[in-house]
Amino acid sequence: MKKYGLIGRNISYSFSGKYFAEKWEREGVKDCSYTIYDIEKVEEVKKILEDHEIKGLNVTIPYKLDIMPLLDDISPEAREIGAVNTVKVMEDGSLVGYNSDVYGFRSSLAPYLESHHNRALILGTGGASRAVAYALKSLGIDFFYVSREKKGEDSFTYDELGEAHIKHCPLIINCTPLGTFPAVDNCPAIPYQCLGEENLLFDLVYNPRETLFMKKGREKGAVTVGGYTMLQLQAEKSWEIWQ
Numbered sequence: 001m002k003k004y005g006l007i008g009r010n011i012s013y014s015f016s017g018k019y020f021a022e023k024w025e026r027e028g029v030k031d032c033s034y035t036i037y038d039i040e041k042v043e044e045v046k047k048i049l050e051d052h053e054i055k056g057l058n059v060t061i062p063y064k065l066d067i068m069p070l071l072d073d074i075s076p077e078a079r080e081i082g083a084v085n086t087v088k089v090m091e092d093g094s095l096v097g098y099n100s101d102v103y104g105f106r107s108s109l110a111p112y113l114e115s116h117h118n119r120a121l122i123l124g125t126g127g128a129s130r131a132v133a134y135a136l137k138s139l140g141i142d143f144f145y146v147s148r149e150k151k152g153e154d155s156f157t158y159d160e161l162g163e164a165h166i167k168h169c170p171l172i173i174n175c176t177p178l179g180t181f182p183a184v185d186n187c188p189a190i191p192y193q194c195l196g197e198e199n200l201l202f203d204l205v206y207n208p209r210e211t212l213f214m215k216k217g218r219e220k221g222a223v224t225v226g227g228y229t230m231l232q233l234q235a236e237k238s239w240e241i242w243q
């Protein structure tokens with residue numbers, strides 16, 4: 001049996017178990033299992049890994065940074081991003097960390113990008129925003145962070161945002177959890193009235209499929225993309241890494 005799983009906190013809602021079960025059924029992959037490990041402290045992962053049948057783990061909130069000191073090696077990409085969401089257990093038992101969020105984001109954004117989407121606003125400054133920033137750099141797209149607190153030269157607070165920012169940065173990416181089920185009436189406090197057809201709104205939130213952020217953008221003519229495809233693509237990338 002090859003065992004895989006997800007570590008995180010308060011993750012009973014997780015999509016990953018069902019996703020991999022359906023994938024393995026569809027593709028005729030035998031003798032694999034996927035377990036949700038809802039743990040209170042990242043150190044509990046050591047106990048989990050005493051099971052030598054475990055070949056790989058996904059890592060989610062709040063352990064994407066905390067897992068890093070427990071690993072033997074980290075891919076250059078994950079090291080630069082500063083977050084790991086996939087751990088591979090090597091033949092000799094050593095642990096290597098990767099980041100598949102960056103692949104998931106870049107690949108799901110790519111079909112919607114047009115030449116005028118050359119500057120972006122990244123809403124939020126958590127783990128996911130680091131992977132998004134890394135992907136934007138690789139695509140040659142300049143960006144500014146938007147945060148609840150001023151965080152330096154290349155960041156704005158929500159209060160500071162006006163029409164000029166929205167026109168200057170047509171691509172807007174929600175990397176906050178705002179709008180996630182069940183709090184679906186929440187959305188980031190950007191000036192939605194300034195949005196138009198030239199804007200592309202990408203929401204990392206994947207439940208619901210259309211968030212209030214996306215709905216408000218769509219109503220102003222913006223193109224909108226939800227986080228579900230990114231979620232699927234990062235899971236596929238994790239599987240590829242484990243193989």
Ligand SMILES: NC(=O)c1ccc[n+]([C@@H]2O[C@H](COP(=O)([O-])OP(=O)(O)OC[C@H]3O[C@@H](n4cnc5c(N)ncnc54)[C@H](OP(=O)(O)O)[C@@H]3O)[C@@H](O)[C@H]2O)c1
Pocket residue numbers: 061101104123124125126127128129146147148149175176177178180204205206227228230231232234
């Ligand atoms: N679709 C996918 O495949 C995928 C992959 C990864 C993550 N995600 C989703 O992306 C979201 C962010 O993930 P994460 O790991 O970066 O989370 P996180 O580390 O908790 O950070 C989210 C950031 O959002 C901002 N924020 C948090 N609460 C807020 C509030 N009440 N109002 C305004 N801003 C708030 C904060 O930035 P400031 O303090 O700077 O304001 C915070 O650093 C989650 O919903 C996660 O599920 C989706």
